[in-house]
Amino acid sequence: MLCLGIESTAHTFGVSLVDKGKIHSEERDSYTTESGGIIPRELAEHHTGVCVDLVEKAMVKKPDLVAFSQGPGIGHALRIGAVAARTVSLNCDVPLIGVNHCIAHLEIARRLTKLDDPIMLYVSGGNTQVIGFESGRYRVFGETLDIGVGNLLDAFGRSAGIGFPAGPEIERLARGGKYIEMPYSVKGMDVSFTGMLTKARALLKRHKLRDICFSLQETAFAMLVEVSERAVAHTGKEQLVLTGGVGANSRLQEMCRIMCEERGAEFGAVEKRYAVDNAAMIAHTGLVMYRSGCRTQNTAIKQRWRTDEVEVTWR
Numbered sequence: 001m002l003c004l005g006i007e008s009t010a011h012t013f014g015v016s017l018v019d020k021g022k023i024h025s026e027e028r029d030s031y032t033t034e035s036g037g038i039i040p041r042e043l044a045e046h047h048t049g050v051c052v053d054l055v056e057k058a059m060v061k062k063p064d065l066v067a068f069s070q071g072p073g074i075g076h077a078l079r080i081g082a083v084a085a086r087t088v089s090l091n092c093d094v095p096l097i098g099v100n101h102c103i104a105h106l107e108i109a110r111r112l113t114k115l116d117d118p119i120m121l122y123v124s125g126g127n128t129q130v131i132g133f134e135s136g137r138y139r140v141f142g143e144t145l146d147i148g149v150g151n152l153l154d155a156f157g158r159s160a161g162i163g164f165p166a167g168p169e170i171e172r173l174a175r176g177g178k179y180i181e182m183p184y185s186v187k188g189m190d191v192s193f194t195g196m197l198t199k200a201r202a203l204l205k206r207h208k209l210r211d212i213c214f215s216l217q218e219t220a221f222a223m224l225v226e227v228s229e230r231a232v233a234h235t236g237k238e239q240l241v242l243t244g245g246v247g248a249n250s251r252l253q254e255m256c257r258i259m260c261e262e263r264g265a266e267f268g269a270v271e272k273r274y275a276v277d278n279a280a281m282i283a284h285t286g287l288v289m290y291r292s293g294c295r296t297q298n299t300a301i302k303q304r305w306r307t308d309e310v311e312v313t314w315r
């Protein structure tokens with residue numbers, strides 16, 4: 001069974017054709033800026049500009065199913081993906097299935113790392129969650145109380161004159177930096193980043209950018225590893241998977257790996273291409289869901305669709 005997946009929750013519009021064991025095509029185009037963050041109107045123009053071409057390129061064969069990112073995400077972006085998906089589904093006369101974007105990150109991570117029942121640290125621009133499967137749902141054990149860790153990096157980058165996305169540039173700048181104390185904000189199993197953002201912005205006038213980048217990374221990542229370790233310990237799941245765009249950061253990978261080694265847990269990081277937003281994960285998850293009997297009645301987008309609202313019938 002061939003499934004065409006469409007991803008469009010935020011900066012990336014992606015289309016991919018997948019069957020059980022193989023990715024047949026994988027096309028994507030991401031919105032970027034030289035300075036400043038995502039402007040929703042420009043983002044919508046980007047997605048409408050690229051969507052037809054990407055669908056045509058990726059649809060190397062006629063699909064049997066169309067899966068799309070139904071949420072959570074930016075309204076304008078989600079709507080364009082949903083319209084594209086409905087159009088293909090009508091044209092090819094095949095069913096349409098709505099996929100939760102966060103769950104798609106999880107499923108592709110399980111598939112690629114071959115870790116079957118991990119705790120997942122999912123760190124992207126908009127999302128920061130520590131997730132694990134318990135009693136038929138992906139439970140969120142801990143999450144950000146305000147902004148995602150990627151958003152912390154991008155918002156700081158904006159103030160420092162770095163374009164979007166700022167994470168890779170901050171990683172590069174952080175090498176060889178010295179530590180400046182930052183607000184370390186873990187509340188139970190949750191984390192908060194806005195205090196650190198305020199502090200980092202204030203430091204820009206008096207400190208080297210290199211030192212602020214280093215300190216941001218060390219503090220934010222230590223908070224994430226602390227919460228992840230507690231989730232691993234409490235659930236007894238001796239596996240950790242790191243994914244989402246910030247999961248591409250080699251320092252965060254190293255910190256997770258050290259924590260796992262110290263407690264004898266397995267660690268897997270998803271390769272960058274499939275850690276960032278991509279359509280192969282949507283197609284893969286749509287396929288797994290459809291096979292287990294899931295059907296989507298209402299294809300309206302869900303901007304605030306939570307990971308733990310989805311009943312997981314395929315595990």
Ligand code: AMP
Pocket residue numbers: 010123124125126149150151153154165166167168171244245246247248249250275276277
């Ligand atoms: P996603 O929404 O999953 O595609 O992730 C996008 C986020 O990942 C953006 O906030 C980027 O700044 C961030 N990001 C990408 N690469 C890196 C990196 N090497 N280090 C830290 N953050 C990164």
Ligand code: MG
Pocket residue numbers: 101105124244245276277
């Ligand atoms: Mg994502």
